Amino acid sequence: MTKAPYQPIYSFKNDYSEGAHPNILQALVDTNLQQQAGYGEDEYCQQAIEILREKLQNPKADIHFVSGGTQANLIVISSVLRPYESVISANTGHINVHETGAIEATGHKVNSVDTEDGKLTPEDIKPILEFHADEHMVKPRMVYISNTTEIGTIYKKKELETLHTFCKANGLYLFLDGARLGSALCSSENDLSLSDLSHLVDAFYIGGTKNGAFIGEAIVINNDELKREFRFNMKQKGALLAKGRLLGIQFRELFKDDLFFQLGNHANQMASKLSENIEALGHGFLTKSTSNQIFPILPNETIEKLSKKYAFYIWSKVDSEKSVIRLVTSWATKEEAVNQFIEDLRNI
Amino acid sequence: MTKAPYQPIYSFKNDYSEGAHPNILQALVDTNLQQQAGYGEDEYCQQAIEILREKLQNPKADIHFVSGGTQANLIVISSVLRPYESVISANTGHINVHETGAIEATGHKVNSVDTEDGKLTPEDIKPILEFHADEHMVKPRMVYISNTTEIGTIYKKKELETLHTFCKANGLYLFLDGARLGSALCSSENDLSLSDLSHLVDAFYIGGTKNGAFIGEAIVINNDELKREFRFNMKQKGALLAKGRLLGIQFRELFKDDLFFQLGNHANQMASKLSENIEALGHGFLTKSTSNQIFPILPNETIEKLSKKYAFYIWSKVDSEKSVIRLVTSWATKEEAVNQFIEDLRNI
Amino acid sequence: MTKAPYQPIYSFKNDYSEGAHPNILQALVDTNLQQQAGYGEDEYCQQAIEILREKLQNPKADIHFVSGGTQANLIVISSVLRPYESVISANTGHINVHETGAIEATGHKVNSVDTEDGKLTPEDIKPILEFHADEHMVKPRMVYISNTTEIGTIYKKKELETLHTFCKANGLYLFLDGARLGSALCSSENDLSLSDLSHLVDAFYIGGTKNGAFIGEAIVINNDELKREFRFNMKQKGALLAKGRLLGIQFRELFKDDLFFQLGNHANQMASKLSENIEALGHGFLTKSTSNQIFPILPNETIEKLSKKYAFYIWSKVDSEKSVIRLVTSWATKEEAVNQFIEDLRNI
Amino acid sequence: MTKAPYQPIYSFKNDYSEGAHPNILQALVDTNLQQQAGYGEDEYCQQAIEILREKLQNPKADIHFVSGGTQANLIVISSVLRPYESVISANTGHINVHETGAIEATGHKVNSVDTEDGKLTPEDIKPILEFHADEHMVKPRMVYISNTTEIGTIYKKKELETLHTFCKANGLYLFLDGARLGSALCSSENDLSLSDLSHLVDAFYIGGTKNGAFIGEAIVINNDELKREFRFNMKQKGALLAKGRLLGIQFRELFKDDLFFQLGNHANQMASKLSENIEALGHGFLTKSTSNQIFPILPNETIEKLSKKYAFYIWSKVDSEKSVIRLVTSWATKEEAVNQFIEDLRNI
Structure with a gap:
């Protein structure tokens, strides 16, 4: 490139x-002098979370806002994996190429697979699982996919269901990078809904930065196993913004009327x-x-x-x-x- | 607490x-639809850098904007230290207590010292250097101070000069956490200027979040040895915002008229x-x-x-x-x- | 020092x-040309494990041999803690002072406490737990003790029972560094047995290097939660010796007749x-x-x-x-x- | 496999x-009760270093003994690279496949290349350098090769000279994994000498474990830039054996008469x-x-x-x-x- x-x-x-959608700017102006709790414990974050849970049809989802995609990826992945566990990604995956080794910097190998269209299938993953047979090799524990992928393709519902079933059967967590999820879900070929993602992946994030926000990605954790003490991970990686309101306000505006x-x-x-x-x-x-x-x-x-x-x-x-x-x-x-x-x- | x-x-x-100073909101509105390069290579960041270099009277300073203080601390410290090197901090130091082990998560020990007023002196540091005598112990290589400190005290110019001289003589880098530098420099007892900091510390940051910005800290690197490929460190830690303009605009507004x-x-x-x-x-x-x-x-x-x-x-x-x-x-x-x-x- | x-x-x-006890040398000579499986899957390691399990009166103990104490400490601790969790140690603890930041290099903070005699009590630990109250701070999850301590003192059975009870009640793992466990258990004041350790700590290691072996520490894991895939951790840290027999033979000799x-x-x-x-x-x-x-x-x-x-x-x-x-x-x-x-x- | x-x-x-060559066993017996300094500062290590320097015709080489190959690789690589730098390896390279992510656990990405014979050439490396063009990607800084490779092939002198020249021209360190260097240098097709390695690579190690020792690899650092405070890295990774004599004695025996x-x-x-x-x-x-x-x-x-x-x-x-x-x-x-x-x- x-x-x-x-x-x-x-x-x-x-x-x-460009900057942010005018509705967001207006909401920043309107809320500006309201005193709020820091570090994401403000009312706007809470409102955004409630709106999102409804859209997701998942009232138990854990939702956290962070400032960018690399941050979302490194926090989720490093919070889930044990030290010797690895994450499987398409060769073109953002974590494999364009994050300056952010995942490795948290201690984990990315097992990459060549794909034609940037998407992963069970057939791509199986040989990796078979190859990694003992303690002399990393243990793949998570599958990382992007929707849209880095080359503009999208996952169909059937494809994601197949991946989901395969991952469950093989003890793998499925994580979806949604930096461009807005474009994916609005694609003419898309048949996935936000609420489908509540059932088909263990965790994912909804990209705000590339769809009208100044900054902000909403991490959604569906799998109860992955929810524990997540904010500790965020704080440790420098992702807990003092004025978390900035993220809450943006997501509230983006989702309250389907903007x-x-x-x-x-x-x-x-x-x-x-x-x-x-x-x-x-x-x-x-x-x-x-x-x-x-x-x-x-x-x-x-x-x-x-x-x-x-x-x-x-x-x-x-x-x-x-x-x-x-x-x-x-x-x-x-x-x-x-x-x-x-x-x-x-x-x- | x-x-x-x-x-x-x-x-x-x-x-x-609260949110941000109205001038910042206005500038966000005014610039909103201007297309700009991403990742801090926009014109607003450049303008902010130029204004800051002038205030610092240091045209060669490297200046980078990140979203928060923990992020600034972990990026600067991990970019400077070799794997076995440590950083010395007051016991009350933010990196020692309130960053969920962010520095240790990058692999480095924090050597902490009890202090009465949150400030470090050569007398606090000397015993640590004497104690760490061989390869069975970490090698202290950096001194971390905060101005204001976490308990509201400030460094006088003379104190900082003494620390600077001591650090130079002992092969230690001096790094100043300026999350509340605005309050420090405006204290009735302060005799330090921004340009003094250009000469007295190897690196520091100017806190925006706690002095009128939504988010943002400006990392200033004075020491040429520490400048190399700094943006790689930022990207790896998830700190390079796609819309870096959000940080540039805020610092431009904060400094163009001494706001x-x-x-x-x-x-x-x-x-x-x-x-x-x-x-x-x-x-x-x-x-x-x-x-x-x-x-x-x-x-x-x-x-x-x-x-x-x-x-x-x-x-x-x-x-x-x-x-x-x-x-x-x-x-x-x-x-x-x-x-x-x-x-x-x-x-x- | x-x-x-x-x-x-x-x-x-x-x-x-000095080198190793003559019995060990003789056993190395006697077994030298026997072909054995590598990486600790040889018969001598198996024999040593069985002898140790019997001494420990714990047939379910997981036992692994590594070459040295720092290695044992860093592998056990990093295998147990999640990224934001910390380990509590006496200020004089080996991990806190004499391992060149080995624990921090795996990403974890050591919370140290001043003690007079190098030993920890619930009273030492309580204030640390109270202080670390939220996600802005690390979460203490393990207590590290040494027997003998770095200053020659030993734990009495009653003291260890008290610590054990306290740790269980507070969700803390208790880990004992036994680099000099031989001297501790043979002290005139000692009232602990190897089998007591099977019940009173979650994991510990038995030091061979400082009690007659060339190299070698036997890590004993009592707590089932900590046993999973432990050899992956060993391999990743470079601790799985190709000729693991060297460790097995030594521990067999040290324990088969109470040498x-x-x-x-x-x-x-x-x-x-x-x-x-x-x-x-x-x-x-x-x-x-x-x-x-x-x-x-x-x-x-x-x-x-x-x-x-x-x-x-x-x-x-x-x-x-x-x-x-x-x-x-x-x-x-x-x-x-x-x-x-x-x-x-x-x-x- | x-x-x-x-x-x-x-x-x-x-x-x-099998165990170790009888000469080594004999030397262990002969030296057993001689008191020696710990942690590799004993006379036997010193003797082995002097013999090796002579064989290498490099009196300035820094030589350190560690217990195994994974340990040697992870210590050398992590001591050389800055946090965002990566190492290039053949896909079949030991660090890429068979070390349970040991390199990634120190924070660094391995950039792997498909090869037919397990060997790297400038043509394999060039596309990687061209691809990694900016701070959104890791910065390759080291080339890792093995001799013999993991599939039994060896490097000819001409090939290594070409790699050396290419690496120098491109700011890359060249590191050779010699776990099976004994077999490589004794191959019927070999035209490399130990002293050639003093000039052609920045660092390498000589494998003892797979050529007659119980344990032990001798790390040789030729490049002055990489020598600084190396023992700190060894200690931090648990590689500084208290009875370092065990390694020194073995290498002395292996090299004193060309065994x-x-x-x-x-x-x-x-x-x-x-x-x-x-x-x-x-x-x-x-x-x-x-x-x-x-x-x-x-x-x-x-x-x-x-x-x-x-x-x-x-x-x-x-x-x-x-x-x-x-x-x-x-x-x-x-x-x-x-x-x-x-x-x-x-x-x-």
Whole structure:
């Protein structure tokens, strides 16, 4: 993933280029001088938790807010595993590649598997379990998946059920990284609901940062075994914010009127519009994505011209003529910018 | 430190009961839809860094923003120490008591020293260096101090110079936790400036969370040896926020017109008013504090009555009749509340 | 603890100055070319385990052999504690002082307590439990004691029973470091048996290195909760020796005919002879010890003269005239050397 | 690698089935009652170090003895890397597979590469360096290789020179795991000397355990940057044996008259004899090995019959008819056993 130089013209580099949704800003203003308890024990966090539990249809879920995805991953994983236990991840998994060894820094190996689409199946996991047969090797105890994956694909309900059943049968915890769960659940192909996740995974998190919040991920723990003294882990890793209200207010706003889903829908629609038009112009894609990240394959010359007006990452080389780029849309992506991009691509 | 039950009436429990200063909220609104690079490479962080370098009179300082104090402490300390090296702290030091073993979780021992006033002197440190004589013991390599300390005291310039000289002579890095640096630098007894800190410590951080920001601490690294690849450490510990702009904007607002010092002054004035009046009513104090935390000693009956209208921590017992309470003021403390507290105390 | 220069004349510096008891050497010769399974799955380890289980009167005890005491401590402690949990130790405890931060390197804080005699009581532990009240602090979960302690004292059965009851009542695991357990159990004041330890502590280890073996400590796990997958922890910390037979053979020899106790007795008798005669010559002691480490207080001049013929550690200064020295005897200490020392002291 | 059941008949399972070479036993007897300083500061360690420095033609080499290979690997690697730095290894590397996550337990990621023969080349390493471009990923800083590799192959001098040059040019430390260095240096194809290793790698270790010692690996540090305070790392990881003499005596015996090489030669000759005869009988091999581990491919029926008289590992399946087995010879392998094995194979 080489960095194209940052351009102020219009950025499709990621889904965190802007601030927060105006409702959130307004709620911050409205609550600003209310005195509240610190460290997540404020009323706003409590309200957000109650709203989420209802959406999850899981009144017993433990819910904790942290500031970012790497933090959520490292806290959940290190709180669950014993020292010699490992976590299984797709090779492309965020914990395996893009967290500067955060999981290893807590003492645990990531067992990675090659996948084509960034998703794990029992068939990917079985050989790892068979191979790790004795105490000379780590003991895999957790499966880490992402929805959407790092390459824009999503899990279907059937796939997740199969994984869930397999994990239960094999003594593995199933943990879902939902940094882009908003886009996943709003994908045109999605058949999963928030409440499905209450039953199908042991723990997961709902990404706020990439779907309209300034910062914030909501960790949801379904499995009672994993709930004990979780806040100790958060504090130790520096994740217990003195003004936890900042996280509670944002999640309350995102979920009280389903703003979270509206934002995910907007992001996906902008991506679809890009996809459909890019395809119509005769270009192919690295993966078929129905989420807010798309990976078109374009001629290098075209890429160079586009990069004068648009910011995006060059994902990988295809051959000497062509490369894959990544275009990311978000809650804040302007439709005019999408239209202009398509127009510009057509005219190159 | 026993928790008194939280009361919605008026809280002197801490300096993070409210949101952020209105200037910060306004700046968040104003910048909200500007697209910016992620992970602290945005223009607002850059502006904040430049303003801070000027205030520090240290154009070469490395400055990084993180979300909280425990995070700042654990990242700086673990980035500096080799595996067998330790950090020296007052027994009351935040890293020694109130971070759930965050430093040990990165592999390092905290060598703690009893102190009366929460401050370290060369005399406190020398016996530790003498004792740790060979490879059967950890090797102390860093000294951790806080200004203000956890019990409200501050370092005078002369004291810090002495520590600095001692540390240099003994191969120790000096690191200052400035979670409440605003209050320290605005204390009536203070003779230190921000730019003094550029010369007297190897690294320190400037606390935003407890002086008007939602979240945010600015880590300042003066010593060139400690600057290398610092962002890798931040990312690994989950401290590199995707929307780093949230931190940059706040520090820009706090420092561009010295708002940071105005807020510190307000907090201290409110604390002084409390102190002077409590003293005038004949009560003593655990420590003489000129910062925003004061520790009056009151009869238990009085405490009980006060706790019906005010929230505060009971710090420790003195005897069967009296206890120490902690009162904390902040940028947001209302003078009417202070007046009322004094009035109520007078009438008990 | 300053090092006196090493002297080839006669050393009372420690109990590991010589090799191994001749029975052990003979057994190594006798078994040398027998092919055996690796990593502790050999017949000699199995034989040693069976002998030990019988001595312990605990057929369900899990027993594992490792090469040294620091290794035993760090493996047991890190295998038991969750990331945010801590271990309570006397200030003088080996894990707190003389293991170069080995416990912290596995991520855990050591909560240390000042004691006079190196032993812990419920009264020492209670304030620590009371203080650590919430998730901003580590959660103490284990108590670490040593028998003999680092300053030569021993636990009486009643004391250990009291500790055991207290720990059970407070959700604390009790772990006993038995690096010098041989000397403790052979002390004239001892009323504990190996089988008592099966009931009174959750885990402990029996030190071979300091009682006649080349290397080797036998970790005994009584509490079923702590037994799971223990060998994974050993392997991860580099403690699973390919030729585990080396450890099994030694413990078989030490315990099959109670050689372990004979050696402990010899060491203690040599120490007693030293103590009684030093006392008879009018000198005092730092602690009253009935084990193989004694701490006489001698005039500095006397110490200087003795150090021309004997090697020992100067433990601490008493005043400008006198210091405490540490004399250690072992299974290999020659009675002539003891007699000569007494004679020399008498003639100074 | 499935375990065939252990058989007392004759074992080719590994090179640590027997005790130690008789010279070592004799030296243990001869030195047994000599009083010596503890923790590796004894005369025997010093003698062994001097002999080794001469063999290495590197009088400045730092040499330390530890008890096993996993311990050597985890201490060297964790002492060198900063928290966010990683080590590159072949997928088959011992640290990547067979150390129960020992490296990750010290906080560091292992970047693994698929190789055919277990050896690394610059071409294997380059893509890893290119991929790890910024602070969102670990920073590879060390290359870990084994000689012989885990699958019996060896490095030629030219290959090691190329790696050395590449590592220097790219700021990477080169570390060689020599658990089976004896067999490597005695291979018929070897053109490396011990003194070559002084110039070509930053650190390596010489395996004693698998070449005639009870326990013991000699860590050799060539690069001055890596020498500082190394014993602190050893102590912290539980590797500083109180009776370090046990390691010194063994290495003195192995090297004072080149016993180490005689034993390596014997092991290799026994393996060659097996290889040549197995090949002559028409069987193929997984890898071409000139060291003490060979990997013949045999019909499953044949394997089953052989396993009634011989112990060995079944390494992997080839197809439904055939499997790869691993045969390991050692300093103690009896030529009659080798002859009998060949005879038995011929008659199946």
